Amino acid sequence: MKITPILFIFIGCFFSYGQTEKNVDHQSILWTRYYNQLTINDKWSLHSEFDNRAFLKPITQNLYVIRVQGRYKINETLETGTGFNYFSVATQDPEATTDFNTPEYRGQQDITWKQNLGKITLNQRFQVEERFIHNANKTELLPGTTFSWRFRYRMQGDYTFWKAENRFLKAIVSDEILINAGKSIIKNTFDQNRVYTALQYGANKNIVLELGYLNSFQQRASGIDFFNRDIIRFSFIHKIKLNKKV
Template sequence: MNFIKAFLFFILTSSIVSAQTKKNIDHQNLLWTRYYNQLQINDKWSIHSEFDNRVFINPIVQNLFVIRVQGRYKISEQVELGSGFAYFNVATQKPDIDSGFNKPEYRIQQDATLKQNLGKINLNQRFQIEERFFQNFDKEGLTSGSTFFWRFRYRIQGDYAFWKKEKQYLKAIVSDELMINAGKKVVNNTFDQNRIYAGLQYGINSSLAVELGYMNSFQQRASGVDYYDRNIIRFSIYHKLKL
């Protein structure tokens, strides 16, 4: 609870400071498509893998591609832990700029997820830490070495099932996630971004589900005065397998 209060205090103070600072906002529209696999090993352990492709819309330009793999351990029905690795291949962050080469990022992550049932609403809170390694580059291409950042994430999410029929269901999902940067290289953008999401998930059977939703991502860049305001349509396929 104290952690949540600290985050809320940060949001409030950041909003006050940001209101007094001139912003240069770049509005963008994107489409995210992903395949999310959950391999259940036993009642406690599972392996989750994710393949995520992100493109700009109008014009259609590649943004980045993501591969994530993580192991998850269920302590109880209310508490779950996870740890894993992610690889990002970034083509560009602006559809009108092509550097001619892609920039890789390597990321280690750990999280704790707390789950709570509130009648017909399932609520979960995720606390996540990321160790991010960005490959160095200049105007000519990639160079040796990497730059390191910490990032701390807090997400609160709720879902509500409209109906269930045997192994099928339809539910609404709403979430809000705050991300905070940290590290020696972080000067003007301690606040990284905030993501608000709403979507519908349809369970086709016990193994397969699809989800379509809208996300708004408001992200501060390294300058401190430049921002991305991104409207994102996200389509996901969830696939569960058991050993």
């Protein structure tokens, strides 16, 4: 898979934001999610996800997410998917309280390339998102939505420490850069960079538990305001196979 032109675009945007004067807001967040992988046959699967995110200092609701996507396995190394996300954002500032949540409706499409190297699995994903964010001010929702694109590139490595029948223990390390685009994007073409590390334990053929740390450095619409977020993420991954032979 040739990704060099894509990498140059993402790296260029990443370094351009580094020259900007920054006002950085440090935040601590807990992400908890239930992730269901329903395998239909050896080509098709349906993935659904329920994700809750809450600030820890002070304890305040950040947002919750519902995701649904269909995935198609092209061959042993390539896979693609398309889906829909619904976000309900309570606040991005744990010190501020509002009486309403701001909805976001998001389409997504991705292509993922996977390469197995013994105990190590390399995984590259390029994803496109179409974001429709409901208009709002500090006190209420307003009519209409604002549209923008977002492009994401993630490089991930998995290392399996131990495996026995349907159980395993692996480490995950990834880096993802996210880029905004569209008429509504003025000063924050760079959206964020996410660095993630985790341990994943396969309890049996159906249940996988994952605990990780994610650092998200995100530029806001002003261009000079940033979030630096320390995120603890716990995932309960539930695998179901309709075809037992898969």
